[in-house]
Amino acid sequence: MIAALQKHRSLQGGLLILPAALFLLVFFLAPFFIVLGYSFAERGTYGGVVWNFTLENYQRAFDPLYFSTVLRSGWIAALTTLLCLVLGYPLAYFIATRSEKWRGVLLLALIIPFWTNFLIRTYALLTLLRTNTGLINVTLMNLGLIRQPLPLFGNDFAILLGLVYGWLPNMVLPLYAAISRLDHSLIEAAQDLYAPGSKVFLRVIWPLTLPGVVAGSILVFIPALGAFITPALLGGGKSLMIGNIINNQFLAAHDWPFGSALSTIMIGIMLVVTIVYFRMVQKEAT
Amino acid sequence: MSEPGVELRNVVKRFGTGQGSVVAVNGMSLSIRDGEFFSLLGPSGCGKTTTLRMIGGFETPTEGEIYIAGEPQGYKPAYRRPVNTVFQHYALFPHMTVFNNVAFGLQMQGVDRDEIKRRVEEALDMVQMGSMADRKPHQLSGGQQQRVALARALVNHPKVLLLDEPLGALDYKLRKAMQFELKRLQERVGITFVYVTHDQEEALTMSDRIGVMHRGRLLQVGTAQEIYEAPMNRFVANFIGETNYLRGKVVELAGKTTIGEITMPVVKVLIEPDTCILTVGTPDLRPGDAVTVAFRPEKIRIVDECDGLETNCANGVVADLVYKGAATTYLIRLAGGEQIKVDQQNTRAMFDTLYHPGEQVTITWPIAGCKAFAEEAEEDT
Numbered sequence: 126m127i128a129a130l131q132k133h134r135s136l137q138g139g140l141l142i143l144p145a146a147l148f149l150l151v152f153f154l155a156p157f158f159i160v161l162g163y164s165f166a167e168r169g170t171y172g173g174v175v176w177n178f179t180l181e182n183y184q185r186a187f188d189p190l191y192f193s194t195v196l197r198s199g200w201i202a203a204l205t206t207l208l209c210l211v212l213g214y215p216l217a218y219f220i221a222t223r224s225e226k227w228r229g230v231l232l233l234a235l236i237i238p239f240w241t242n243f244l245i246r247t248y249a250l251l252t253l254l255r256t257n258t259g260l261i262n263v264t265l266m267n268l269g270l271i272r273q274p275l276p277l278f279g280n281d282f283a284i285l286l287g288l289v290y291g292w293l294p295n296m297v298l299p300l301y302a303a304i305s306r307l308d309h310s311l312i313e314a315a316q317d318l319y320a321p322g323s324k325v326f327l328r329v330i331w332p333l334t335l336p337g338v339v340a341g342s343i344l345v346f347i348p349a350l351g352a353f354i355t356p357a358l359l360g361g362g363k364s365l366m367i368g369n370i371i372n373n374q375f376l377a378a379h380d381w382p383f384g385s386a387l388s389t390i391m392i393g394i395m396l397v398v399t400i401v402y403f404r405m406v407q408k409e410a411t
Numbered sequence: 412m413s414e415p416g417v418e419l420r421n422v423v424k425r426f427g428t429g430q431g432s433v434v435a436v437n438g439m440s441l442s443i444r445d446g447e448f449f450s451l452l453g454p455s456g457c458g459k460t461t462t463l464r465m466i467g468g469f470e471t472p473t474e475g476e477i478y479i480a481g482e483p484q485g486y487k488p489a490y491r492r493p494v495n496t497v498f499q500h501y502a503l504f505p506h507m508t509v510f511n512n513v514a515f516g517l518q519m520q521g522v523d524r525d526e527i528k529r530r531v532e533e534a535l536d537m538v539q540m541g542s543m544a545d546r547k548p549h550q551l552s553g554g555q556q557q558r559v560a561l562a563r564a565l566v567n568h569p570k571v572l573l574l575d576e577p578l579g580a581l582d583y584k585l586r587k588a589m590q591f592e593l594k595r596l597q598e599r600v601g602i603t604f605v606y607v608t609h610d611q612e613e614a615l616t617m618s619d620r621i622g623v624m625h626r627g628r629l630l631q632v633g634t635a636q637e638i639y640e641a642p643m644n645r646f647v648a649n650f651i652g653e654t655n656y657l658r659g660k661v662v663e664l665a666g667k668t669t670i671g672e673i674t675m676p677v678v679k680v681l682i683e684p685d686t687c688i689l690t691v692g693t694p695d696l697r698p699g700d701a702v703t704v705a706f707r708p709e710k711i712r713i714v715d716e717c718d719g720l721e722t723n724c725a726n727g728v729v730a731d732l733v734y735k736g737a738a739t740t741y742l743i744r745l746a747g748g749e750q751i752k753v754d755q756q757n758t759r760a761m762f763d764t765l766y767h768p769g770e771q772v773t774i775t776w777p778i779a780g781c782k783a784f785a786e787e788a789e790e791d792t
Contacts, residue, residue: 308500308502310498310499310500310502311502311504311505313469313489313496313498313502314496314498314502314503314504315504315515316468316469316488316489316490317467317469317489317490317494317495317496317564318490318495318515318516318519318563318567319490319491319516319519319520319567320490320515320519321490324519328504328515329504332506333505333506
């Protein structure tokens with residue numbers, strides 16, 4: 126056994142990933158195929174799943190009633206990603222160019238919010254944003270700066286704010302890694318070759334940190350698309366995302382096949398967006 | 412005579428402020444001629460790279476002014492200076508082809524497409540990289556990357572080319588080959604080269620003139636011969652080439668001699684217990700001064716009998732020897748216990764050395780090959 130391992134290097138590698146591979150097989154791939162299977166089945170009269178093959182769940186999903194929410198969720202997730210990128214890139218650049226001591230402190234500050242449960246953090250946002258009793262509106266009204274409360278809650282703005290707040294670190298961390306790997310002499314070389322600041326960024330810094338942009342964007346887009354706590358709490362029941370509908374199908378409507386079909390569509394969107402994004406970026410990097 | 416290519420006037424560079432500040436360059440004045448191959452030579456941390464970075468515009472002098480082709484540079488950023496740099500690790504843009512790397516500077520200056528193509532091809536041909544235009548930097552060897560870095564800088568026809576230890580990452584053979592190539596290239600394009608290195612052999616091989624730096628100061632500027640044969644202080648003597656040292660006392664002043672264009676006094680020095688040697692000294696030396704006498708191992712010969720008036724003599728015992736192929740280095744112990752290195756060329760093929768440990772020998776070396784420095788100058792080393 127050991128002799129065979131020593132002989133075949135690839136076997137050694139195989140052994141190393143065996144635990145993780147088994148874990149993913151049982152707890153990731155299997156549920157995924159179960160969901161995929163459910164999505165082509167029928168709903169039983171009292172919930173549950175009846176194994177009759179049907180495409181009806183998918184037809185229903187493309188009904189404008191639901192599909193508009195799918196599209197809107199995609200739009201919100203994309204906007205979240207963009208906002209995280211616009212806010213996160215300068216932040217990551219700032220952190221990556223500090224002295225070693227400060228980098229540690231700033232990165233720590235960035236991930237401290239993670240120490241609190243996501244649900245609790247979202248509730249905290251709620252107390253800030255609520256229309257009549259929220260801290261922001263109350264303060265502004267008491268100061269006499271506004272007469273009517275601002276529409277901060279129960280709409281897409283609130284969801285967007287919650288999502289950006291929740292997922293910004295996912296954007297900043299990979300960006301930080303990419304920017305700190307950047308060889309500073311390349312920036313000096315560009316300056317030496319007559320490039321002013323804007324050109325240094327566009328021609329050298331941005332293309333060389335694109336892998337970080339891609340990683341960060343995917344790490345924000347995917348959880349934002351599937352979000353359900355944030356829209357459930359900050360959307361105030363008026364503004365929903367696809368995650369809430371799926372949640373309802375499984376827990377309230379007991380329509381598992383339809384919920385599965387929506388989940389499968391969502392996974393499909395994530396896959397397509399991820400691939401397209403990778404392609405786009407690869408082209409730009411070459 | 413035209414404007415100097417680069418001129419530094421009382422340049423000081425201090426990093427940090429207050430107590431923790433470090434003076435990297437300390438009151439440096441230097442005039443580099445137009446079209447000259449000038450090397451800044453010194454150990455790491457001597458301020459040579461900081462000096463180069465100030466000329467390039469990557470650092471701003473704390474005091475003093477830098478002139479390029481007669482123009483004061485002030486706070487002008489790097490991208491507006493008429494200089495280009497070859498960086499220590501080349502700093503080629505990894506995401507661009509060789510062609511685009513070389514074209515970058517011209518694109519930034521808004522040169523039109525056809526001319527960019529023509530000039531990039533010309534520059535790549537000049538460094539024999541014409542066939543590699545479509546490669547990416549990671550597909551090139553170290554030597555090839557080095558050539559691309561050169562082409563990328565020279566394609567812009569800068570007034571001055573700054574080179575920061577550009578051969579440091581290459582292996583020995585390639586480095587030697589590139590030294591000659593760089594020198595030839597410099598003569599062909601006629602651009603002022605400012606070359607930073609810690610490798611004395613590199614500096615001696617290529618440069619028209621060399622500036623030796625130590626602890627932020629410029630100690631001596633001169634041709635390779637001047638620096639090697641007439642070092643102005645103990646640090647320069649020690650840093651460039653191998654040197655023997657003997658400590659002694661000045662007995663008397665014994666006339667004058669001329670090396671190159673410099674006239675120097677000759678002094679007689681007593682080495683304890685009883686050896687007297689004649690050596691070139693500095694003008695400030697007086698009888699009774701404690702001095703260190705420096706002389707090079709290759710200037711010394713092992714002889715049967717001492718002959719001349721123009722030479723020094725000493726007796727000693729062979730303590731050790733090292734066979735080095737082209738030469739053999741003998742370690743000779745003098746009567747006072749000092750050890751002297753002597754390089755003897757192996758002019759004939761032999762399978763034994765001429766002298767053996769324990770053997771009594773006489774050594775001789777010319778007066779002009781010795782230099783005496785006052786002892787207090789020793790804090791420099």
